[in-house]
Amino acid sequence: MADAVLIFDGECGFCRRSVRILRARVRRVPRIVAWQSIDPAQYGTTEEACRTAVQHVGTDGRVRGGADGIARLLVEAGWPWLVPGRVMSVPGVIHISRAAYRWVARNRHRFRGDPA
Secondary structure (H helix, E strand, O other): OOOEEEEEEEOOOHHHHHHHHHHHHHHOOOEEEHHHHHOHHHHOHHHHHHHHOOOOOOOOOEEEEEEHHHHHHHHOOOOOHHHHHHHOOOOOOHHHHHHHHHHHHHHHHHHHOOOO
């Protein structure tokens, strides 16, 4: 795989808003696609995984979902984003990051999002 890819839920307003903010604030972002517009298997993931969490597919083809994917995205974004990305990946902290990600994912309908 030549470029990293971020796969998100294109039907989720909170997710669309997060992608818009990511594109506006981070210079180095991977290619970003909604899972509804692709075949997830082409990227080594599944529709179920995409429904559950954002999926980051690295240039090495490795798929990381949820907080792990966000941490990797931040590391690859470079300075200053790599700092929170690395902190998120520290043993112990990653467990908190994963729990926080799961909570946000379960409650994303409660957060303000972009309209369809």
